[in-house]
Every structure is written in structure tokens, then in C-alpha cells.
Amino acid sequence: MPDLDEERAYADRCRDALRRMVAGARENVAVGEHTWGDRYTAERLGFYLKTLARDIGEEGDNPPFFGAIAYGAAAGEHSRQRYYLGRRHISDAIGRPPLVIDWRAPVSAAFYQASAVEPRGIDTRRRFGWSANRLTSFEDEHLLSGAPAGDSELVRREIERARVGPMRDIVATIQPEQDTLVRTGLDVSVCIQGAPGTGKTAVGLHRAAYLLYAYRSRLQRNGVLVLGPNRAFLHYISAVLPTLGEVDVEQTTIEQLLDREVRAVDEPAAAAVKHDARMADVLHDAVYRRIGRPDRAVVVADESYKWRVNQHEFAEMVDEIRTEATTYLTGRERLVARIVAALQRQAEARGQNCNGVWLRRMARAVTPYVEEVWPLLKADEVLASLLSDPREATGLTCEEQQAIAWPRPRKAKTARWTAADAVLLDEVGAVLERVPTYGHVIVDEAQDLSPMQCRAIARRSDHNSITVLGDLAQGTTPWAATDWRSQLTYLGKPTAEIVALSTGYRVPATVVELANRLLTALQVEVPPTRSFRSDGELTITHVDDLAAGCVAAVRRALAGEGSIGVIAADHRLPALTDALKATGIEFSAADGDARVTAVPATLAKGLEYDHVIAIEPAEIITAEPRGPNRLYVVLTRAVSRLDVLHHRALPPELH
């Protein structure tokens, strides 16, 4: 294997080749703008090139490769071959073997999966250490020698490094159990139950990148959707996929996906009913109840003739289509078409020429008859009518009907929709007509979704696969799942495989041990986390004044490195941020990028900070019905250090 100087020379050669690739591609864009006439493609390519240019130019901290594998003599087609692995494929000439192979290529899988027990023909696995953009070291594992490999120091250092800024990719250090999930085929739906910091989000994002590489043409049309819990989370993860060269993945929240202006908040009792699975039948009924029975025949005058479908035949058509239609509006269109076809048969029997113009005229003429029995509906009108008078919702109890009833009837135009209404509107919309689907959907923090939200996701992945990521112990919504099988059923994938991850890469062992003590209070069956990390620090301090204690803790934390997150019950946070402001400490909100971030407990999910200052656990517990779960989330955000400050008594589990 080459020595360090030779590896550095190889890295320079790769950088030069990458620069030439960018220059060549840029030229292609310039040419493409004139010849393709496809502005979209040129734009996407331009965006891709900018990312590429930024990676090798401005950012400069993305090494061209992170690992290499050298095969032994008895490795078939790979015999004595050496491959370098990087975030992207690099080649210096067409027809020559690439200098660097994309981490997603089939040959790269061996880098992640090979072990001393199962070397897969690999003689040496080399991991490279970089500092900024300089190759500083490498570490070899000789897998064929049969000696058991110890833990890689470079992997440990990467996992234990202090965190700053947004989430980074983990391509250099993906662990074997994670790699298996990342490389699961496009046709397979999988559910990953993982304790905090086990890399669920990382696995989900890398799976998106892998699928786009391995199944690009199949995914080109429908795309990949990543759903996260809130904007702060999306901000945190937003850089990972672009760094991996994937800029076309839609990353959003379920609220943004449903795209409704939310102008009101439901009482808890109303929200509970609206998110209940029975609402699917209630809404289906509310739509299909509008279909009536014809009370007259269809009669259409056509020059000197009159074509007709008698009342009985008309009623039969309605009944038949009602049972076979996939959606309400296709049913309506089919009814029009069926009536027109009946008229056409009569007209043709009389020698009429039934061309396109004639057919369209007939369709217009029969529409008023259809409207009487199968009226055109809009989702917001259906829901406004139901919420104005929910007595027709026979699947609900009287109390439930009252809980969702508006105080006075309203029209759709003046309705002030809530977040739960947005989900119901989507459901009604789907009863009316099909929604477009994605090629693959990745759902993070899926334990928090209600049955109705799950259905909204299920219909967007109809006939396609999904990746479900979550942790039952971190469920904080009133409808949070307590078992995955039923959640998967609502998500339309009842038989998806459930895989558990329990090695935590974020939270150090001392902090994990504290958080694990809460598990018994959470009433869900999940294995406790095992931490990969033996470093880290935990302090629990009683303070007389929370705000003053917080300021002092932040000051101490600022003397070290890494990001700092102050997390407190939502109603406590303003007093703390006022105190930070008064002392001139700069900080940002949960979706900002300052070194200190002030985070309400309800937004902490999915985020992580090098140093977390968690304020008053007892208050976090009492702030909401699932307070213990929220506290579990808060305590597991720390990467290197957790300071717990309390004035009130600590919750008994934490003693």
C-alpha cells in the first residue's frame, strides 16, 4: 500500500481531475443552453455544478476520498485491485478506471461491511484522516490476516468530534448495521426503531442519496420526499443531501406538504377526534352521501331527434359506478361518459356521425342531469358543511360530534382552518381525486404522526416504498404511536420489516445512563440505548435562580468548543433569553446558526448540540401530558456535555 506522501500525491491528482470535470461540465452547460432548449435541465445542471464548485472551491473541507480497499489475490475480478472511495465519483479520462468510486457504488459496500470475520476478499481497509483539506494520516486494518481488528481510532474520533453548525454526512464512518439499511432496495419498505442518536436521521438521508444513485431513472419522474418534524429540524439537516450531490429531494414537514393556511388552533378534544382513524370513514361518507337517486330521465334534444336514458337505466348506472369508482370525481366523469355512450349508440343507430364535437356537446348537455345526482364537490365545502353540523357523522359519539362542531355554521370561504383540518381537507381531497405519489418517502419522527397524518403520507407513496424512522420512547403528541405495526398499517405498509438500532452515536454513556432511567416511566417497549461513546460529561446542579444559573452555565460553556443549546419548557424560555440578552450573549432561535441556540423543549426533537444546558426538568415534565417523553428527548440532545439546572426537586426517576 502507498505511504502518506504517495497518498497525498494521489489526492492532488484527484483534485485536479475533479477540477477538470467541473470545467468540462460547465462548458457543457454553456453549450446546452444553446442546443437543448430545455431550461429546466440546464438550471438543474447549473445548480449541481455550483454545488460541485463550492465543494472543491469555497468549502474546501471535503476530501476527495475517505477510504480505500485493497483486495487480496483470491478476489476474482477484483484480485489485487485497489479502490478509493469518496463522496462522488472522480475520473480523469473516459475509458480509464475511475480515480475515486462513489460511496454508493456496489463495490463500495465491501468497505462498510467487511470484517476480520468476513473479509470479503479484502486484504487491507484503509481509512484516511484529514485536517481541513490536508491528508494527515491513515489507519489500516488487515482483514485477511485473521487478527481481530480493534475499534478504529479514526471512526471513534469522527463520532466523538465536537459538533458545530448543521448536520454533516457520515459517509466515511457508516456502521455495518446502518449500511445494510442504507442499501436496502427501492422495492422494500422498512421501519427503523432507534434509540436517540442511533443515526436514524443519518441513515434515512443516506438512504435517499443511495436510492437516487442506484435507481435514478425510476425515481426521476416521481422523486423522493423527506418528511421531518419541524422547520428547525429541516434547517439542521438541509446540508446533508446537497453535500452528497443530491439537490432534487423535497425536504419538508407534513404541515407544509398539505399546504393550507392554518389560522386557528383546535381544543385538545377536537384535535383528538379529528386525528382519529375513524374520521376517514366519516369523511368518505360525507362525500358519498351527496350522491342521490335520479328522479327523471336524461333527455337530450339533437336537431330533429331526442336521445334519452330512462330514469331506471340512469339509476343503475349511478349504482354501478358508485361501487367501482376509484374516486368521487372519476366516478362523476365516468357517469357522464356512460350516459354519452348510451346516447351515442342511439344516434349511431340512426346514422348520425358522432364525432368529437358531437361527443363534447352531448357531455355538456348531460352534465346538469349528472350534477343533480352526482354533484361537483370541493373539499373545503364538504368539510365546512360537516363541521357546521357534524350530526351526520354517525361514526362518532354525540360528545365527539360536539367536540368538533363549529360554534356557528360557516361557509368554506370564511372558515379558519386548524392544522388538524388541513389533514382532513387532504383526506376529503383524496376521496374526490387521486393525489400525485412519490417514488420513495422517508418519514422521520414517525412515532408522532396521527392515524390521519399517516394516511396522508400513505396515499403519497401508494404502490411505492417508504422508510419509516422513529422512536416510540420519543412520542410526544397526544396520538403518538405505542407500537409500530399499527402505525405501519396506517402508513399503508402493514408488513414492512421493523429493525431496531440501539447503539447511540450521539449521546455519551454517562448521559445515556441518566436518560435511560426515564424509560420505565414512558410505558413503551423499547430496548435501552447503548452508547458507542465513553467520553462526555454530565453535571446536575441546584440553582436558586434559573435565569442567572443559565447565564453562568452558558458563559462557562462558551469557554469550550462546539455548539451550545439551552433547552427549557416553552413558557420558561423567554425569561432565559431575556437574561442572555441583558448580558450581551449572542444567541439564535432553534432554526438559526449562532453558537448559542435557545430552544423551546417542543422544538428540540431531532436536533443536537455539543453542549446542552437543560433547564428545570420538573417543569418540562409538567408542561404537557407527555412531559416525561419530552424530557427524554431533551436529555438526549447532548453530544459532549449535559448540564442539568434545577430549582425545583428533580423528577424521582432522575435521582
Ligand SMILES: Nc1ncnc2c1ncn2[C@@H]1O[C@H](COP(=O)(O)OP(=O)(O)OP(=O)(O)O)[C@@H](O)[C@H]1O
Ligand atoms: N456511523 C456514524 N458515524 C458518525 N456519526 C454518526 C454515525 N451514525 C450517527 N452519527 C451521528 O450521531 C448523531 C445522531 O444521529 P441522528 O441524528 O441520525 O440520530 P437519530 O437516531 O435520528 O436521533 P434522534 O432520535 O435523537 O433524533 C448525528 O450527529 C450523526 O451524524
